[in-house]
Amino acid sequence: MASKPPKSKHFNFSLILLSICFIFLTITYIKEVQKELENTISYSNIARNPEWFDIITGEVGAKNINVGLVNMDEMLDELGTKAKVVKVSFEKVGDDIGWQDLFPQSTDGSKVSNCPQIPMPRFEDFKELDVIVAKVPCNGFKGKEPRNVLRLQVNLVVANLLIKSSGRQHRDVYVVFLGSCLPMREIFKCDDLLWHGKGWRIYKPELNKIKQKLLMPVGTCQLAPPFAPTGEEIWRRQSDNHTMPQSRESYVTILHSSEAYVCGAIALAQSIILSNSTKELLLLADEHISPKSLAALRLAGWKTKQIQRIRSPFSQKGAYNEWNYSKLRAWQLQEYSKVLFIDSDFIVLKNLDHFFVYPQLSASLNGRHLFNSGLMLLEPSKCTFKTLMKKRLVVASYNGGDQGFLNEMFPWWHRLPDKLNYMKYFPGLTDDYIRRIPDDAYAVHYLGLKPWMCYRDYDCNWDQVVYRIFASDSANEKWWRIYDTLPKNLKEFCSLTPGMNARIWQWRDEAKNASFSDGHWKIEVRDPRSHAI
Numbered sequence: 001m002a003s004k005p006p007k008s009k010h011f012n013f014s015l016i017l018l019s020i021c022f023i024f025l026t027i028t029y030i031k032e033v034q035k036e037l038e039n040t041i042s043y044s045n046i047a048r049n050p051e052w053f054d055i056i057t058g059e060v061g062a063k064n065i066n067v068g069l070v071n072m073d074e075m076l077d078e079l080g081t082k083a084k085v086v087k088v089s090f091e092k093v094g095d096d097i098g099w100q101d102l103f104p105q106s107t108d109g110s111k112v113s114n115c116p117q118i119p120m121p122r123f124e125d126f127k128e129l130d131v132i133v134a135k136v137p138c139n140g141f142k143g144k145e146p147r148n149v150l151r152l153q154v155n156l157v158v159a160n161l162l163i164k165s166s167g168r169q170h171r172d173v174y175v176v177f178l179g180s181c182l183p184m185r186e187i188f189k190c191d192d193l194l195w196h197g198k199g200w201r202i203y204k205p206e207l208n209k210i211k212q213k214l215l216m217p218v219g220t221c222q223l224a225p226p227f228a229p230t231g232e233e234i235w236r237r238q239s240d241n242h243t244m245p246q247s248r249e250s251y252v253t254i255l256h257s258s259e260a261y262v263c264g265a266i267a268l269a270q271s272i273i274l275s276n277s278t279k280e281l282l283l284l285a286d287e288h289i290s291p292k293s294l295a296a297l298r299l300a301g302w303k304t305k306q307i308q309r310i311r312s313p314f315s316q317k318g319a320y321n322e323w324n325y326s327k328l329r330a331w332q333l334q335e336y337s338k339v340l341f342i343d344s345d346f347i348v349l350k351n352l353d354h355f356f357v358y359p360q361l362s363a364s365l366n367g368r369h370l371f372n373s374g375l376m377l378l379e380p381s382k383c384t385f386k387t388l389m390k391k392r393l394v395v396a397s398y399n400g401g402d403q404g405f406l407n408e409m410f411p412w413w414h415r416l417p418d419k420l421n422y423m424k425y426f427p428g429l430t431d432d433y434i435r436r437i438p439d440d441a442y443a444v445h446y447l448g449l450k451p452w453m454c455y456r457d458y459d460c461n462w463d464q465v466v467y468r469i470f471a472s473d474s475a476n477e478k479w480w481r482i483y484d485t486l487p488k489n490l491k492e493f494c495s496l497t498p499g500m501n502a503r504i505w506q507w508r509d510e511a512k513n514a515s516f517s518d519g520h521w522k523i524e525v526r527d528p529r530s531h532a533i
Contacts, residue, residue, distance in 0.1 A: 102219025321401030
């Protein structure tokens with residue numbers, strides 16, 4: 001009788017590996033169940049032993065306090081005769097409305113479209129609340145900033161109740177969020193957090209900023225309304241007993257890691273000044289920017305501030321965006337109430353000052369549900385900066401740089417016109433005439449090889465297949481018009497290095513050998529910065 005063949009060692013190893021995986025998954029599941037149970041127990045204890053209520057009672061100083069409950073099943077009967085508790089009923093947004101409906105992949109930058117209706121309660125039924133208590137839905141998002149319509153709806157309901165209850169006299173109204181899930185930082189800023197304990201947070205938001213937020217569309221399905229032209233916005237109207245403080249605002253750009261963009265920053269400052277801006281100009285620079293360049297930048301109009309650069313945790317070493325998180329330093333500029341951050345590969349064609357009226361975070365569309373971080377309106381804050389620095393280590397960036405990270409941190413943002421950040425990017429368009437920058441563009445964002453890295457005679461992006469999507473003679477011409485207005489001693493910072501010059505001529509030869517039909521390689525170069533090879 002034949003003996004049984006010995007068991008394969010490979011089979012035994014696979015069986016052991018599968019057993020380990022099963023045990024790991026079982027332990028993970030048990031931990032998740034325990035966590036959900038702990039959250040439920042913790043939330044129940046918070047509701048039944050409201051430490052937060054004692055704090056607010058001391059602040060309000062009233063015998064009876066009106067409390068409104070949002071997205072809560074409990075009625076907080078334990079408050080007894082100290083409070084009149086009402087449940088704020090509203091129709092929860094249906095599954096038929098998703099984040100993609102609020103932030104559609106593409107919309108016409110010159111037109112508005114209809115946004116989905118987000119149901120709200122009958123606010124006239126809930127007047128003069130002293131405290132609004134809410135539970136934010138965020139189960140299953142595991143620490144990420146969720147793009148969830150119900151979460152947005154709950155935050156908007158609370159914000160509206162806050163404004164309705166505060167009245168024209170801006171009476172004090174407090175907001176309490178219960179549970180482990182935080183409110184949306186885009187609406188309830190960390191600066192407005194007064195007290196917090198285990199599972200509860202008390203906010204006293206700045207009412208004018210909440211009012212402005214509530215006038216914004218629910219997503220990029222509609223452009224942000226034109227606040228600035230009239231000066232008669234609802235949120236600006238003041239009661240007799242309330243005035244808004246004078247604000248200090250600034251354009252801000254940044255240079256770090258090399259001096260490759262010094263020329264661009266000089267041209268950017270010149271373009272802002274030529275637009276008759278009344279705002280300050282501040283440039284953040286790390287130790288890689290020389291004293292000579294800093295002196296030139298100050299001569300160009302920038303105030304300068306020394307910073308330490310911040311590494312992008314999810315970028316590869318040596319990548320173009322390795323230190324792009326340095327842009328987060330803009331949130332440290334607490335001397336300003338608002339900052340219009342603008343990359344140094346921009347030029348401004350029209351005055352942008354009136355766009356400072358928009359709230360954080362306002363920007364132009366980059367594609368899908370994302371904004372382009374090359375130009376964005378933000379509000380400096382010490383605690384926001386601290387949050388960003390902490391989250392940068394755990395929140396991944398889709399592109400490894402600041403843009404991917406900031407889109408995760410501010411998923412609910414406000415769309416500015418595309419012509420405020422007119423990106424020099426023309427996929428599928430071959431005719432240079434179609435690539436012209438429109439006369440009503442406010443600012444041009446120079447993607448691809450930068451104008452000061454080319455000759456003024458034409459956009460050298462035409463000479464390389466991978467760069468041709470960024471080519472535009474019209475955009476190139478607009479940049480060089482700004483350059484022509486610079487003082488002679490600043491133009492020297494836009495000189496070509498021997499290596500840059502050699503690269504241009506190499507690309508011209510490659511374009512000639514490829515017989516590119518646009519024929520830019522045939523153009524005679526007259527730029528005095530060139531050196532024929």
